[in-house]
Amino acid sequence: MRRILIVGAGRSSSALVRYLLEKSFSENLKIIIADISIENAKKLTQGHENASIVELDIFDVEKRKALVKDAAIVISMLPARFHLEIAKDCLELSKHLVTASYISKDLMAMDAEVKEKGLVFMNEIGLDPGIDHMSAMQVIDRIKDNGGKMLLFESFTGGLVAPESDNNLWNYKFTWNPRNVVVAGQGGVAKFIQEGKYKYIPYHKLFRRTEFLSIEGYGKFEALANRDSLNYKEVYGLQDVLTLYRGTIRRVGFSRAWNIFVQLGMTDDSYTMEGSESMSYRDFTNSFLPYKPHDSVELKLRHYLKIDQDDVIWDKLLELDIFNSEKIVGLRDATPAQILQKILMDKWTLQKEDKDMIVMYHKFGFELDGRKRQIESNMVVLGEDQTYTAMAKTVGLPVAIASLSILNGDIKSPGVQLPISKEVYEPILKELENYKLHFNEKEVDYLGYNPHNLGA
Numbered sequence: 001m002r003r004i005l006i007v008g009a010g011r012s013s014s015a016l017v018r019y020l021l022e023k024s025f026s027e028n029l030k031i032i033i034a035d036i037s038i039e040n041a042k043k044l045t046q047g048h049e050n051a052s053i054v055e056l057d058i059f060d061v062e063k064r065k066a067l068v069k070d071a072a073i074v075i076s077m078l079p080a081r082f083h084l085e086i087a088k089d090c091l092e093l094s095k096h097l098v099t100a101s102y103i104s105k106d107l108m109a110m111d112a113e114v115k116e117k118g119l120v121f122m123n124e125i126g127l128d129p130g131i132d133h134m135s136a137m138q139v140i141d142r143i144k145d146n147g148g149k150m151l152l153f154e155s156f157t158g159g160l161v162a163p164e165s166d167n168n169l170w171n172y173k174f175t176w177n178p179r180n181v182v183v184a185g186q187g188g189v190a191k192f193i194q195e196g197k198y199k200y201i202p203y204h205k206l207f208r209r210t211e212f213l214s215i216e217g218y219g220k221f222e223a224l225a226n227r228d229s230l231n232y233k234e235v236y237g238l239q240d241v242l243t244l245y246r247g248t249i250r251r252v253g254f255s256r257a258w259n260i261f262v263q264l265g266m267t268d269d270s271y272t273m274e275g276s277e278s279m280s281y282r283d284f285t286n287s288f289l290p291y292k293p294h295d296s297v298e299l300k301l302r303h304y305l306k307i308d309q310d311d312v313i314w315d316k317l318l319e320l321d322i323f324n325s326e327k328i329v330g331l332r333d334a335t336p337a338q339i340l341q342k343i344l345m346d347k348w349t350l351q352k353e354d355k356d357m358i359v360m361y362h363k364f365g366f367e368l369d370g371r372k373r374q375i376e377s378n379m380v381v382l383g384e385d386q387t388y389t390a391m392a393k394t395v396g397l398p399v400a401i402a403s404l405s406i407l408n409g410d411i412k413s414p415g416v417q418l419p420i421s422k423e424v425y426e427p428i429l430k431e432l433e434n435y436k437l438h439f440n441e442k443e444v445d446y447l448g449y450n451p452h453n454l455g456a
Contacts, residue, residue, distance in 0.1 A: 001030040002407060005067055007056070007086060008077030009035040009044055012100070012126070014387050016077070016396030017044040017051070023404060024050035034067055043387070058082055069093050073407050075399060083107065087121065094119065098403045100126030100395055103416060111416040120411060124418035125402045126395035127358065128157040131379070131432070133235075133418055134398075134425035135439055136362055139375060140236055141422065143366045150241050151372065151446070152365030153232075156213065156223040158249025158358070159391055162382050163218070165354040169316045171251035173348045175356040175391050182341045183269050184248065190225035192245040201225055207259035211245075212252065213361055215378050216440075221359065223247035224255055235420065249359050257316045260305060261340060264288040269337035276334040282325040284339050297323055320347055356383040358390040362439075365446050372446035377439045394437065401431045 004020060006013065013033075020031050031048075033041040034056035045051035056063060058078065068074055068089040073096040076086045080101035087107055090097040094117050103123045114121050124130055132155055143150060159175040174181060190201040201209050210222040229246040233239050261267050265288050273279070273287065282297055289300040301307070307314050320343060321327060327346075329339050350356065358381040365374045383389035402419065405411045411424055419425050432438065 001028050001050070002072045003030045003032055003070055004073055004075065004403060004407070005032045005034065005071035006075045006077060007034050007058070007064075007067075009033050009037070009041040010077060011389070012392050012395040013040075013077045014044055014389075014396065015393040016075070016400045018388070019397055019400040020404070021045070021048050021051060024048075027404065027408075032067065032071065034064075058085065065089050065093070068095055071095055073098065073403055075099070075403055077399075080104070090119070090121070091117065096403075096406050097121045098125060098399055098406065099123045100130060100399050102129055103418060108416055114416050115414045118414045120406045120414055121416040122402050122406065122411070122419065122424070123416065125398050125428075127391070127398075128360070129418065130398050131394060131437070132157055132360060132362075133420050134429050135360070135377065135379070136236060137420045137422075138425055138429060139362065139364050139377060139441075140238070143364065143368070143375075144237075146368060148366040148368035150238055150364070150366050152243035152363065152374070153236065153238055153241055154211075154243065154245045154247075154363040155361070156221075156247045156249045157360045158221070158223075160249070160251065160357045160359060161350070162355040162357040162390075165350070165356075166251075168347065169312065169319050170254055170257065170348070172254055173350050173354065173356075174345065175350065175389065178341050178345055178348075179337075182267055182337045182344070185224070185227065186267065186269070188227045190227055190229075192225055192229040193241070194243050194245065196242045198230075204262060207255040207262055210255050211247065213249075215359065215361065215380065218359070218380055220252050221249050221361075222252045222255055223249050223361075235418070243365065249361065253312065257313045260307070260313060260317065263305060264301075266336050266340045269335045272333045272335055273339065276329050276339060277332040279329045279339070280325045281321055281327045281329070281343055282323050284329060284336075284343070285322045288336075320344065350386065352386060355385065356390045357381065358394050360439075367446075374444050374446045375441055376444065377441045379437065379439045381437055393435065397432060397435055397437065398428055401428045 020029060031051045034054045035041050036057055038053050038055050041053040074090050076083050076099045083099050083101055084106050087097055091110055091113055096119055136155055161173040185203050185206045190206055192199050206224055210224050212222055214220050224247050226246045229244050238244060286297045289304055292300055329342060331338055331342060360379045362377040381390040381394055405427055410427055413423060
């Protein structure tokens with residue numbers, strides 16, 4: 001049997017494992033899952049005869065290499081910082097590798113050797129990055145193949161809560177790593193192009209500069225800029241495009257409320273707070289406000305940030321219990337961001353009956369035969385339950401399909417790469433349609449830049 005080694009059995013691995021096990025008889029596969037917690041892996045395999053589970057500490061070099069040596073292909077579902085060690089093993093032992101993470105500089109430095117050995121190191125093959133690359137390139141290539149000239153490309157993705165589970169004022173719950181949500185946008189400036197003009201949004205302004213979009217059947221959303229959209233000029237072959245903007249999707253109103261935390265300094269992860277372990281939620285909030293012993297914490301915050309008592313933002317803050325004097329942080333030497341994450345997890349953790357939702361939206365502006373047109377494309381995926389979430393499906397299925405395609409020789413171009421070639425994206429997107437992961441498209445007159453959104 002052909003052995004596929006999956007290193008890591010976290011939440012995003014469920015749909016990946018299920019897909020490969022469903023294919024295991026027809027494709028003659030043996031699925032080996034290696035994780036430091038075998039309990040996670042047991043839940044995913046449920047005693048399937050073509051699956052085996054191995055307990056693995058990623059720093060156990062001898063055991064790790066032995067597992068890689070016996071595999072036909074390796075899938076790393078570990079945190080991105082650990083991929084390099086797996087990649088070194090795969091290069092040394094001449095094994096293909098698949099990850100859902102961004103290509104690091106260290107991994108890219110291995111490209112020449114990977115090509116020399118005829119290996120495929122496929123990366124950025126999850127949701128975002130992943131499905132966003134493939135679905136974008138499919139339309140961009142189609143426009144160019146028909147003789148069109150690209151004028152505009154905008155792309156947005158969001159991990160949200162399904163409408164049936166949307167029961168808080170923020171219209172949001174954690175569907176992915178909570179820490180990534182809390183510190184999103186920090187450490188850099190958002191960069192993009194609109195109508196030929198380069199635009200820059202610093203972190204402290206990011207959540208007040210949003211663009212709006214609508215998806216039929218799901219209503220209105222807002223999008224805020226990702227850190228650096230300019231990188232995609234080269235990646236997508238859009239060197240001459242006039243508008244290039246990538247962002248994150250939230251429900252309308254989220255960003256304006258989140259900006260309160262940014263302005264207070266609660267999302268800062270650069271220092272620790274004294275006595276954080278015994279601090280109440282109210283103490284934490286008060287730490288960022290002026291010293292006025294005769295004013296309540298609530299009054300100080302409203303005055304400091306000019307929030308009216310009948311503003312929905314005020315209700316959102318109250319809902320999170322940030323003024324609660326009974327709830328204790330309980331984290332020693334914690335940063336503001338870590339404390340905020342703890343507070344939010346009390347309210348935004350998905351419950352057993354909750355389902356998540358993935359929304360992806362692309363806009364393509366182009367000129368063809370002297371006429372300007374625009375294609376709007378969107379994908380909405382709903383989770384099944386807390387195991388087979390929308391996030392797990394949209395991350396895990398592309399990884400699984402790519403791995404099997406590489407193993408079967410359908411994807412053969414060697415090197416450290418991301419899925420932007422037709423050889424890669426066409427069969428994967430076609431297979432994803434069988435699992436109800438597909439895009440709805442409509443073509444309209446070219447609208448170009450909207451001055452009511454981000455500003456000229």
